[in-house]
Amino acid sequence: MESAAHRRPALLDAPSNLGLRPPAPGLVPGCYKAPGVYRDHGLLTRLGAVDAGVVTPPRYRPDWTPGSVRNEEAIARYSRLLADRVAALLDREHFPVVLGGDCSIVLGTSLALHRRGRFGLAYLDGLDYRHDTEDVGAAAGECLAMVTGLGGPLAELGGTRPCVRPGDTAVLGLRPGDEYAAEAAAHGLRLVDAPTVRADPAAAADRALEVLERADLDGFWVHVDADVVDGALLPAVDSPEPDGLTFDDLAAVLGRLLASPGAVGLDVAIYDPDLDPGLRGGRLLTEALVAAFAERDGHLVRA
Numbered sequence: 001m002e003s004a005a006h007r008r009p010a011l012l013d014a015p016s017n018l019g020l021r022p023p024a025p026g027l028v029p030g031c032y033k034a035p036g037v038y039r040d041h042g043l044l045t046r047l048g049a050v051d052a053g054v055v056t057p058p059r060y061r062p063d064w065t066p067g068s069v070r071n072e073e074a075i076a077r078y079s080r081l082l083a084d085r086v087a088a089l090l091d092r093e094h095f096p097v098v099l100g101g102d103c104s105i106v107l108g109t110s111l112a113l114h115r116r117g118r119f120g121l122a123y124l125d126g127l128d129y130r131h132d133t134e135d136v137g138a139a140a141g142e143c144l145a146m147v148t149g150l151g152g153p154l155a156e157l158g159g160t161r162p163c164v165r166p167g168d169t170a171v172l173g174l175r176p177g178d179e180y181a182a183e184a185a186a187h188g189l190r191l192v193d194a195p196t197v198r199a200d201p202a203a204a205a206d207r208a209l210e211v212l213e214r215a216d217l218d219g220f221w222v223h224v225d226a227d228v229v230d231g232a233l234l235p236a237v238d239s240p241e242p243d244g245l246t247f248d249d250l251a252a253v254l255g256r257l258l259a260s261p262g263a264v265g266l267d268v269a270i271y272d273p274d275l276d277p278g279l280r281g282g283r284l285l286t287e288a289l290v291a292a293f294a295e296r297d298g299h300l301v302r303a
Contacts, residue, residue, distance in 0.1 A: 019104030030274025082108030120220035236276035255295025
């Protein structure tokens with residue numbers, strides 16, 4: 001079979017904002033507009049991608065009861081719809097590129113792979129490993145914990161948990177001192193922090209690939225949360241943090257991951273056009289994605 005890395009990209013919009021808190025009373029998170037920005041900057045044609053359309057999310061509800069997850073039932077329904085659409089693209093030998101939306105979309109992409117076999121996960125983000133706390137409330141703050149088996153009903157959308165085994169997961173770009181890092185490492189996740197990625201993106205990707213390219217895995221998915229980029233360079237995210245990656249770092253580490261024959265798909269999440277006057281951040285994210293796929297395709301040509 002043709003390696004996943006040779007497959008043609010297929011852009012699938014997943015404009016869900018269900019996993020976030022309201023940014024202010026009476027407002028909804030603007031990340032649902034992000035797919036349109038990527039498309040406006042020519043991502044479809046620049047990747048030579050198939051247009052796979054959109055998975056329309058349910059209505060956002062701002063209400064929240066402490067101890068629950070906001071929009072939990074809607075996220076569960078949406079995740080199953082998204083999983084079906086991703087699975088259909090994989091069946092057609094495409095390379096899904098899922099344009100979020102908030103990072104709870106990784107629940108749907110992980111569910112699609114969980115139904116197919118044993119897959120790994122490259123998670124480019126802070127950490128999103130909060131769980132079992134009364135004050136989280138938003139799935140986007142705990143979605144990595146959920147896909148690796150922690151938390152409530154959203155952690156077992158496939159009927160069993162986890163969707164992705166902790167030991168099959170590599171996190172790249174977390175900030176040093178994250179309060180959940182020790183617990184995540186103890187559970188078996190491979191953690192590669194932002195300073196390590198900045199020092200040598202290719203070597204950092206190789207550390208992740210030691211986990212993700214194992215023979216007992218059927219492949220791996222790549223999740224990109226835009227707040228992996230330094231908050232001074234990209235403030236247009238829900239929770240900007242300092243000391244993150246540059247756009248060049250992101251393109252380099254992502255290109256190395258996508259060049260792996262085990263990579264089966266990608267999603268990008270959490271960029272909020274409402275927080276980005278002039279949409280400069282959206283343009284730079286688009287450029288990073290284009291550069292990463294160029295690195296992937298160049299690697300395949302050289303090989």
